Amino acid sequence: MQLLLTKYRSGALAALFLTLTALPGHAQFGGVVFDPTQSAHALQQIYQNVQNSVTWQQQLANTIQLLATADKDYQQAITTYNMIHGNLKNFSSKSIWQTIQSQLTLSSFANQYGETSGLQAAMNGQAPGTSSLVWRLMNLGLNSTSSSFLRGQVLGSSHALATLSRMEAMDGVSSQCLGSVGNYNMMRNGNLLPQSSLTQSQFDTTSFTTTELEQLNLLNMANAHHLNESQAQGALHACEAAQAAVQNMAQRTAAADEINNAAFVQQQRSVFSSAPANSSHTWDTYLP
Structure with missing residues (x-):
């Protein structure tokens, strides 16, 4: 400038x-000269x-x-x-995000005569490895007479064997689900302290937990907790799908029984007529 x-x-x-x-100047001889x-x-x-x-x-x-x-x-x-600089150093407005975590309720079963022995411990995660034994003790078993009867049945055409297979599928799925529920409850109980510590750090307003690096560490740990919870929820959903498949087995067996009974009745009436004397063959297609 x-x-x-x-x-x-x-x-x-x-x-x-x-x-x-x-400007005009004077000439040498006293005159004015203009250029x-x-x-x-x-x-x-x-x-x-x-x-x-x-x-x-x-x-x-x-x-x-x-x-x-x-x-x-x-x-x-x-x-x-x-x-x-202020956000990275002292990011303290976090309380607006704080929510209330639901508490896990434990199962409670009556046990008047020992009929549910071990069920409560298996469901609450106190003894998750005993789910198969507990399920077998709670349900009715087959006696020796039923076992000898089932040995003579033909696989694929025996209603008794179909019922037995459904029972065995129910045993396997139910034992698995009892174990999954017990493992989930045990995991939840073990994660209460780390989750509480993580929540306190997330909503802490001191300079120790408000730096950018510390916030990134808290986000990584929160994602790890969320992954574990999602995997546990997936195991429970798999149990629900398996139980639905077992229930479908019962419905399928009932449908097969209906078709087989209809065919058997029709076959019997075609060989042994059940119509009154001098009547039409309307009774051949009648099902009671």
Whole structure:
């Protein structure tokens, strides 16, 4: 800016000097001599200096505007830096996100005569490895007479063997589900302390847990807890799907019984007529 003002002053002095030199002078012998060429040149020089002065003023205005824009950008950068620095150092507005965690309720079963011995411990995660034994003790078993009867049945055409297979599928699925429920309850009980510690760190407002690195660590741990919970929930959902498949076995057996009974009745009536004497064959297609 100082350089532009110096150039502007130099131009003005040069123009004044040229003006003075273009004034009429005295002749050598007392007369006045006027030089038109020199005066025109002086006027042209003055006009050029004025144009240069306007250009310098415009450049000076543009320079001032650029400096004002640069200062504005600088102030905005300082404001942004202070905001980011404050968020990374002391991010304390977390309580608005805090929720209440539901507590896990444990199962309770009556056991008047020992009929549910071990069930409560297996369901609550106190003895998850005993689910198969507990299920077998709670249900009715097959006696020796039933076993000898089943040995003589033909696989694929025996209603008794189909019922037995459904019972065995129920035993396997139910034992698995009891174990999954027990494992889930045991996992939940073991995770209560780490989850409580994680929650306290997430909503802590001190500088120890409000840095960017610490917040990223808390996010990673929260994702790890969420993954474990999702896997446990997946095991429970798999048990529900397996139980639904076992229930479908019972419905399928009932449907097969209905078709087989209809075919058997039709076959018997075609061989041994059940219609009254001198009646039509309407009774052949009648099912009671």
